[in-house]
Each structure stands twice: as structure tokens, then as C-alpha cells.
Amino acid sequence: MSVEGMSEADAANELMRLARTIAKHNRLYHAEDAPEIPDAEYDALVRRNAELEAAFPHLIRPDSPSALVGHEVAASPLSKVRHEVRMMSLDNAFSDEEVEEFVARVRRFLNLPADAEVAMTAEDKIDGLSCSLRYENGKLVRAATRGDGQVGEDVTANVAHIADIPQELKGEGLFDVPAMFEIRGEVYMAKADFLSLNERQAEAGDKVFANPRNAAAGSLRQKDASVTAARPLRFLAHGWGAASEVPAATQFEMMRKIAAWGVPVSPLLVRCSSSVDMIAHYRAIQQARADLPYDIDGVVYKVDRLDWQERLGFVAKAPRWGMAHKFPAERAETTLEAIDIQVGRTGKLTPVGRLKPVLVGGVTVTNVTLHNRDEIARLGLRVGDRVVLQRAGDVIPQVVENLTRDEPREAYHFPDHCPECQSEAVNEEGEVDVRCTGGLICPAQRVERLKHFVSRAALDIEGLGEKTIVEFFGLGWLESPADIFRLRKRRSDIVGREGWKDKSVGNLLAAIEAKRTPDAARLLFGLGIRHVGAVTARDLLKRFVTLPVLREAAQKAREGDSDAVADLLSIDGVGPVVVEALGDFFHEHHNIEVWDDLLSEVSPPDYVVETRASAVAGKTVVFTGKLETMSRDEAKAQAESLGARAAGSVSPKTDLIVAGPGAGSKLKKAAELGIEVIDEAAWAEIVRSAG
Numbered sequence: 001m002s003v004e005g006m007s008e009a010d011a012a013n014e015l016m017r018l019a020r021t022i023a024k025h026n027r028l029y030h031a032e033d034a035p036e037i038p039d040a041e042y043d044a045l046v047r048r049n050a051e052l053e054a055a056f057p058h059l060i061r062p063d064s065p066s067a068l069v070g071h072e073v074a075a076s077p078l079s080k081v082r083h084e085v086r087m088m089s090l091d092n093a094f095s096d097e098e099v100e101e102f103v104a105r106v107r108r109f110l111n112l113p114a115d116a117e118v119a120m121t122a123e124d125k126i127d128g129l130s131c132s133l134r135y136e137n138g139k140l141v142r143a144a145t146r147g148d149g150q151v152g153e154d155v156t157a158n159v160a161h162i163a164d165i166p167q168e169l170k171g172e173g174l175f176d177v178p179a180m181f182e183i184r185g186e187v188y189m190a191k192a193d194f195l196s197l198n199e200r201q202a203e204a205g206d207k208v209f210a211n212p213r214n215a216a217a218g219s220l221r222q223k224d225a226s227v228t229a230a231r232p233l234r235f236l237a238h239g240w241g242a243a244s245e246v247p248a249a250t251q252f253e254m255m256r257k258i259a260a261w262g263v264p265v266s267p268l269l270v271r272c273s274s275s276v277d278m279i280a281h282y283r284a285i286q287q288a289r290a291d292l293p294y295d296i297d298g299v300v301y302k303v304d305r306l307d308w309q310e311r312l313g314f315v316a317k318a319p320r321w322g323m324a325h326k327f328p329a330e331r332a333e334t335t336l337e338a339i340d341i342q343v344g345r346t347g348k349l350t351p352v353g354r355l356k357p358v359l360v361g362g363v364t365v366t367n368v369t370l371h372n373r374d375e376i377a378r379l380g381l382r383v384g385d386r387v388v389l390q391r392a393g394d395v396i397p398q399v400v401e402n403l404t405r406d407e408p409r410e411a412y413h414f415p416d417h418c419p420e421c422q423s424e425a426v427n428e429e430g431e432v433d434v435r436c437t438g439g440l441i442c443p444a445q446r447v448e449r450l451k452h453f454v455s456r457a458a459l460d461i462e463g464l465g466e467k468t469i470v471e472f473f474g475l476g477w478l479e480s481p482a483d484i485f486r487l488r489k490r491r492s493d494i495v496g497r498e499g500w501k502d503k504s505v506g507n508l509l510a511a512i513e514a515k516r517t518p519d520a521a522r523l524l525f526g527l528g529i530r531h532v533g534a535v536t537a538r539d540l541l542k543r544f545v546t547l548p549v550l551r552e553a554a555q556k557a558r559e560g561d562s563d564a565v566a567d568l569l570s571i572d573g574v575g576p577v578v579v580e581a582l583g584d585f586f587h588e589h590h591n592i593e594v595w596d597d598l599l600s601e602v603s604p605p606d607y608v609v610e611t612r613a614s615a616v617a618g619k620t621v622v623f624t625g626k627l628e629t630m631s632r633d634e635a636k637a638q639a640e641s642l643g644a645r646a647a648g649s650v651s652p653k654t655d656l657i658v659a660g661p662g663a664g665s666k667l668k669k670a671a672e673l674g675i676e677v678i679d680e681a682a683w684a685e686i687v688r689s690a691g
């Protein structure tokens with residue numbers, strides 16, 4: 001949705017969702033070293049948040065992600081270190097224009113004439129994790145990670161084994177090392193070291209890291225420093241924090257000093273006199289990128305003069321004097337070693353390319369989807385071809401080019417039978433996809449349907465992942481979704497299996513029990529009816545409220561009842577294709593069996609429209625006193641999104657009062673009128689439970 005013309009309630013809602021989503025990805029990325037989405041996608045969320053905040057400044061949340069650096073280290077087993085000078089993040093630029101705008105902004109801030117030279121340093125932005133090294137009288141006394149910028153983790157023992165980090169700085173006499181100086185830089189892992197570490201990890205059956213950054217972070221942040229010692233970590237300095245003295249007038253000079261003290265700095269660090277220079281250096285580094293021994297994700301510019309840096313200061317979580325110019329999606333070349341066919345839930349045959357492992361955009365890629373028969377033909381792909389891969393704003397890498405398509409070799413023959421059940425595989429008219437016609441006899445389709453049923457967007461049963469589904473399916477314990485709810489009868493069988501303990505089985509069964517009253521829309525989506533996605537499922541239930549009513553409408557529509565058809569089509573986003581798919585589904589005898597069986601195990605409550613799915617729907621709420629975690633506007637927007645009305649004063653019509661400290665006279669009145677009063681935390685709980 002475009003930000004213009006957005007209502008406050010929608011904006012507040014989206015900001016709330018973004019704050020949650022971004023916080024989750026920050027935790028996964030920074031605290032757990034296990035990101036779930038690619039950086040470009042994360043960056044897009046952050047941008048969207050910034051856009052909304054710019055348009056609705058009064059809705060900026062106290063927990064706004066734009067003011068947060070990294071992730072707090074509360075749960076870390078390492079001891080905590082409070083940074084004397086905060087460790088910051090960097091703002092991003094993605095285009096040349098944004099770089100020019102950055103320089104112009106610096107000039108405006110410093111009130112310099114438009115043609116004044118603003119020298120900047122430019123260097124590669126290494127993809128590792130920030131580390132602050134505190135030297136007192138030239139000796140390393142403390143090393144700390146960034147954490148949330150204010151409090152990081154103590155990794156002094158861990159860095160002791162990193163050769164790039166000297167225990168003592170060089171150069172008394174010749175160079176003056178200040179009494180106290182914190183060198184800041186990046187702990188990273190070289191690409192080659194990362195690949196061989198992963199090989200060793202895989203052989204030993206240990207965790208394989210997604211990319212060098214995660215490997216570096218996971219290796220450094222170890223309670224047992226001997227683990228770190230065995231990992232090939234490196235360090236490059238790119239700045240400094242607290243210092244008793246800064247013995248230079250420019251960034252560039254100071255970095256030279258740090259290098260002279262014996263701490264490595266980037267060999268690609270240069271000083272630029274204009275944005276033209278900066279962008280030229282960016283291009284040069286981009287060219288060199290693939291050949292660098294380590295992963296980089298952009299170039300960092302910093303205002304060279306330190307007195308100017310000081311005047312420019314900081315905004316929110318980043319310095320005004322610095323900028324990261326990010327690279328676009330990365331490409332890499334590799335060999336297509338095999339083409340496997342996977343059979344999906346609907347019988348679709350998807351070709352998957354098995355690749356010689358290659359790093360693209362910081363992630364090792366070994367598989368790539370080739371989509372369908374036409375895509376293979378378009379690229380002229382055959383086993384053995386050299387291909388170009390790209391990872392753009394997407395986790396999913398793509399083959400974008402076949403470098404050896406002109407070599408005279410036989411074309412790939414797309415299978416005309418299902419590799420799982422040997423049924424004929426056909427493609428319906430006008431469709432690109434080839435499908436297995438085996439339907440219910442095809443084990444691949446059956447197991448995929450079960451996986452879909454428990455997936456995140458569907459029932460989302462914790463602890464019941466794809467592996468477990470495959471395991472139980474293989475044992476014949478799971479034929480259809482209803483069987484999941486009968487697993488409790490197999491408790492002792494499961495406990496007897498390898499990898500299962502009494503406790504984990506207990507957790508699994510409890511998670512299953514918790515879904516006996518599932519959300520009706522998720523349940524509908526989970527059944528995997530063609531063309532009924534998560535959104536359509538919700539829209540359908542908003543109109544029909546319960547599954548039996550929906551089923552009746554679908555069946556009537558199939559029998560040609562024009563009222564039922566019109567009723568279905570009146571739903572936004574539901575067209576003839578969906579109506580037909582629903583009708584077909586509820587016409588099939590087996591589907592009805594599966595359905596009835598499932599509904600004998602679970603009872604989804606009536607579906608209530610989102611804005612009213614809260615304890616306060618239709619009620620009048622008054623906020624009073626000082627609210628601590630949100631603004632008054634945000635509180636009102638929340639109330640509206642929950643279907644409540646926010647009023648300014650207490651009256652007999654008031655249903656609920658949310659009171660912060662200093663609520664005073666309104667509370668007295670509430671007591672007189674016998675109105676329920678809750679505190680902010682209880683309100684937050686209502687908001688949370690309304691989802």
C-alpha cells in the first residue's frame with residue numbers, strides 16, 4: 001500500500017507489525033547468527049518502516065526499529081560490557097544519487113558553499129561483526145561485541161587467538177599510543193576458510209553456517225574460548241571508540257596510525273575529494289569484489305575531517321558523517337551437476353538443479369529451482385552446463401544465464417512419468433506445469449500435503465517439522481491431517497524411536513493439542529485447496545464465518561445455485577477460478593472424508609473479522625494518565641484497529657479505562673461509575689492477544 005492516503009490506523013498497525021517483524025529478524029541475525037531472510041529483504045522492511053515514520057512522525061513507536069542497533073545481549077552466556085562510546089550502525093545508500101545526496105547533506109549541515117570540497121574516505125564494507133578493542137597503555141584489556149550498541153558481550157578471551165589482533169600495540173617512542181584507545185573494526189572469516197570450516201563441520205555432523213558473517217559471529221561469541229581458537233578468524237580495523245586522545249586531524253591519518261600500531265586496516269582505504277571520486281572507487285571495489293579473499297557487501301564513506309565529524313554527530317543509530325553504499329545482488333558462476341525432479345503437493349513436477357557449491361551474495365548455494373520444463377528449455381540447460389547464478393532481493397537464487405548452451409550436447413529430456421509413483425505426468429492445456437496424475441496414490445503428493453498442513457502459515461504446529469512428517473508418514477502413522485491429532489495414541493511408539501525423548505514427545509503432543517481449536521482460516525488454507533491461499537482463506541471466512549457454512553455455499557455453487565455463486569463472487573479477491581476450485585474440492589468424495597475426519601478431531605471457533613477479534617471490540621475506551629510505552633495517538637490507533645472507540649473523557653458510555661501514572665480525576669469518576677480500569681501492560685496484552 002502506498003504511504004500517501006493511508007489512514008492513521010493502518011499506518012499504526014503496519015508500524016506495529018514492522019517493529020515486531022524487524023525485531024524478530026534482528027534477533028535471528030544478530031543474536032542467533034541464523035537469519036531467515038536475505039539482507040535485501042530485511043533492508044526493504046527497514047525502508048518501509050522509515051517511509052511510514054517520515055509520513056506519520058507522531059506514530060513513531062518507542063520501540064521503533066529505526067532507533068535500534070543490532071540486538072540486546074540479555075540471553076548471552078558471555079558477560080556484558082557497557083560501551084563508553086556507543087557502537088553505531090550505518091545508514092545505507094543504494095544508488096549514485098543517494099551518495100551525491102549524502103555529500104550535499106553534509107555540506108548543508110556544515111553550512112558550506114555548494115562547491116566546497118568535502119573529502120571523504122572510502123573503503124570496503126566487510127561482512128563480519130563489529131568488535132571494539134580497548135587498549136590501555138598499549139595493552140589489550142578488553143574486547144567486546146556491539147550487542148545493542150550500548151551493551152555488548154565480553155570476548156576478550158576469544159580474541160586472544162586472533163593473530164590480527166595484537167595483545168600489545170607497537171610503536172612507543174616513534175608513534176604515540178594514547179593512554180587509552182578503543183580500536184573498532186570487523187571480525188570476519190575469509191571465504192576460503194569459511195568453505196573449509198563448513199566442510200569440516202558437515203563431516204563432523206556439526207552445524208553448517210549460512211555465510212561467512214554467521215560463521216564469524218558464531219565462532220567469536222563462544223562461551224568456551226577454545227572453540228574460537230580453532231576457528232580461522234581475522235580482523236580489520238575501520239574506526240575507533242572511546243579514546244583518551246585522538247592523535248590525528250583526519251579519518252585517513254588516524255587509520256594510518258592504527259595500521260602503524262600493528263592492527264590491519266583495509267588495503268582498499270582511500271581518500272576521495274568528491275562524490276565522483278567516491279563512486280569511481282565504489283566501482284573499482286565492486287570490480288575487485290569477487291577476487292577479494294573476504295566477503296564484502298558495499299563501500300563505506302566517512303567525512304575525513306574529524307572536527308567536521310564531531311559537528312555532524314549522530315542521528316538515531318548512525319553517524320551523520322558516514323554512509324554505507326551497498327552493492328546490488330551478486331552473481332556467480334558454477335556447474336549444473338544434476339537435475340532432480342521434486343513432486344509437490346498438487347502433483348507439480350519441479351526440476352531442481354544440483355550445483356557445484358558456490359558462494360553467491362554471502363550464501364553457499366548448492367540447489368537452485370529451475371521452475372518448470374519451459375524454463376529449462378529457455379535456458380537450454382543440460383547436466384554439465386556452466387551457469388550464472390544470481391541472488392537478488394530474494395533468498396532464492398536464480399539461474400540467469402547458461403554459458404555453455406552452444407556446446408553440441410543432447411537436450412535435457414523432461415520426464416513424462418512421476419519419479420515417485422510412475423503415474424503419467426502431463427501438462428494441462430495452457431499450463432506450463434507438468435503434473436503427476438497419480439493423485440492420492442502418489443506418496444510424494446500425500447506427504448507434501450501433510451507438510452503444508454503443519455506449515456507456518458497453516459496450522460503451525462511447533463516441533464512438527466517436515467522431517468518429522470516424513471518420518472511418521474514413512475511409518476504409516478500419518479495418512480491424512482486428522483491422524484496428526486491421533487498421534488497421542490502412539491506416544492510410547494514415538495518415545496521408542498531414535499532422536500525422541502519423553503520430554504520432546506510430550507512437547508510435540510502438547511503443541512498438537514494446542515491446535516485443537518485452530519484458527520478456521522489457517523485450517524482452510526492448510527487443506528491446500530487449489531487457488532485458496534492464506535489471504536483468500538481469510539476473506540472466505542470473513543464472509544462465511546464457519547467452515548460448514550462455507551462448504552455448503554461451495555457445494556451449492558457447484559450445483560449451479562446462482563445465489564451461492566453470486567455470494568462467493570461478491571467477496572473481494574474471489575473469482576470464478578476460486579469458486580470452481582472450491583466446488584471441485586467439496587465434490588470429491590475423498591476430500592469430504594478427509595474433511596469430516598479432520599473436523600471430528602478439531603473444532604475451530606467461529607471466525608470473527610479481524611478488527612473485532614479482540615476483547616474490546618465495540619467498546620469505548622479512554623486513555624488517561626502518562627502512557628509509558630506508546631504515544632496517546634498510537635494508543636488510539638490501536639484501539640481503533642481492535643474495533644474499539646477511543647474517547648477523550650469518561651462518561652457512563654465508557655467501557656474501559658487504560659490508566660497510566662497520574663491519572664487523577666478520571667479514575668475517581670471511573671470508580672463512581674463502576675468502570676473497569678486496567679494499566680498499560682494489561683492493555684498491551686489485549687493488543688497482543690488480538691494478534
Ligand SMILES: NC(=O)c1ccc[n+]([C@@H]2O[C@H](COP(=O)([O-])OP(=O)(O)OC[C@H]3O[C@@H](n4cnc5c(N)ncnc54)[C@H](O)[C@@H]3O)[C@@H](O)[C@H]2O)c1
Nearest residue numbers: 025026029035037038039042089090124125126130238300
Ligand atoms: N537478513 C536478516 O534477517 C537481517 C537482519 C538484521 C540485519 N541484517 C543486515 O545487517 C545489516 C544491518 O546491520 P548493522 O546494523 O550491523 O549495519 P550494517 O552492517 O549495514 O553497517 C554497520 C556495520 O558495518 C560494519 N562495517 C564493516 N565495514 C565497515 C567500515 N569500513 N566502516 C565502518 N563500519 C563497517 C560495522 O560493524 C558496522 O557496525 C544490513 O546489511 C542488514 O541487511 C539482516
Ligand SMILES: [Zn+2]
Nearest residue numbers: 418421436442
Ligand atoms: Zn506421483
